[in-house]
Amino acid sequence: MSSQAWINLAYLAAAMLFIVAFKLMSGPRTAVRGIFLGAAGMAIAIVAALFEAPIREAVAARGSWPIGMLLVAGGIGAAIGATMALRYPMTGMPQMVALLNGFGGAASAFVAAAELWNKPVVARLAEEADKATPAALAAVGDLAPWTQFSIATALAGLIGAVTFCGSLVAFGKLEELPRFKKPWTDPNRHWINLGLAVLAVALVAGIAARPESFLLFLLLVIAAGALGITLTLPIGGADMPVVICLLNSYSGLAAAAAGFVIDNSVLVIAGSLVGASGLILTAIMCQAMNRSLVGVLFGGLGTTAAVSGDDVYEGKIKSAGAEEIAMILEGADRVVIVPGYGLAVAQAQHAVRELADALEKRGTTVEYAIHPVAGRMPGHMNVLLAEADVPYEKLREMDDINPTFPETDVAIVIGANDVVNPAARNDPSSPIAGMPILDVDKARTVVVVKRSLSPGFAGIPNPLFAADNTLMYFADGKKAILDLTAALQQS
């Protein structure tokens, strides 16, 4: 078997390991094995890449320093990545994932740039026939019509640059850097996006026609980068999970495009797996908000609330303090905790866990109801609560836990708003009408921990707060829960 055949076999093994890794992601225990198999696949693919013909030729011609150079660069990257991943607080996972995703996109764009630069050089070398190496000769054959190569290169550059810049903006938003606090709502933004998109497509066509012009590629990357920024800037708050999924999908598609550039099937397979995973998650997130992808990306919520908060809340709000709520909790058999993004902001996950421990000590059943879009990335609440050692089995999905609310004595809502708004179910004119929600209003008593009556991301009042069975507990999430636990333990 030729050495190329061995390399391809290694790539095949890597691709199979990636598929198995995704397959094992179906349970928390098998997922650990899955992630090690995925890493093993990656290691196999990387080692195999070091034996590719162009590298062996470079080593034959120049000595072993090209390999050394690669090992140093790879080592630096791996050290930076691992350090970031180990140091970053668990609560900052959404922005960490966004940042890492950006690096992947940028890497694909740089691969495209390198290939575009190298290809004409290889061709020129090949023209000097006597000096040409066999690999260069093969490359000449590839060159004959450049179109496939150049379009794939342009696409890798385009998607890679959109991913990189979009991910950086997403990182800034999730990290809540002051500059990104307010979503960009310039009314001309659709025209700007359209203009940049048309420019990018024109540049892709230009590169297809004249792949030897590196300037066109540079312009494409700049236009695509700007597009990544202008597409992500208007998207705010609760829509971030969709953006994270979509960018994740893009980074996979960029890698797949790079695979078309260098004719490598493991890149195509891994890239399309990631692309598929991101697209599925995007669809799930959109469904969970009952909104279309186009609506999330371009619409904003659009509607201005016709109902003002005063009409809904006036005279109907009952507020309570820690002692009063502790008394109700004392008599409860079943308590469901409903976390939202506010829980992450208040960093109250450990306090919540302690409250649950105190309740369970008294013989109360405690479970957690997780809405698919609660938080800023898919599954955000699960990771947050898992960090506080909440057992995986107690984190229940929406469809699973909704039927149990009528048998629930107390539902404690912490930092969630739109995902528990009964208007989605009852009021067809509501901007969130039809969005699947957690039916907390069906619990015997609802305790809402919130700083004020301010609206959530959708900007609409929440009739839940004014319901007869609802008690508002106005306080900072963490302090509220700590006080509640203390009151419960004293009694």
Added chain:
Amino acid sequence: MLPLLLADAAVPEDPAAKFIRLLTVFLLAMWVGFEVITKVPQRLHTPLTSGSNAISGITAVGAIVAAGSVVSVFGTTFGLVAVVFAMINVAGGFVVTWRMLQMFNPKKK
């Protein structure tokens, strides 16, 4: 039969044929991806996102070949930057995912 018999390493593959070969792989892998990933429970969506993010670092393979062939100064430089970025993505992605999954599986004390 004749063209098949003549197909030899020295005769380069028709670029259109190559494109379709890769497109086949792409579409089949997408299909497998859809089938496998729809089975991942919602509770594991964050590790799924970060794990697939790590796997998108596969572009490291392309980066290594582009940089390691040392064909041109710029090509090599771009390739090396790509190697660094891709490895940040790979190492960071796997470590973050592993950390998350550790939390889902607390050690029995």
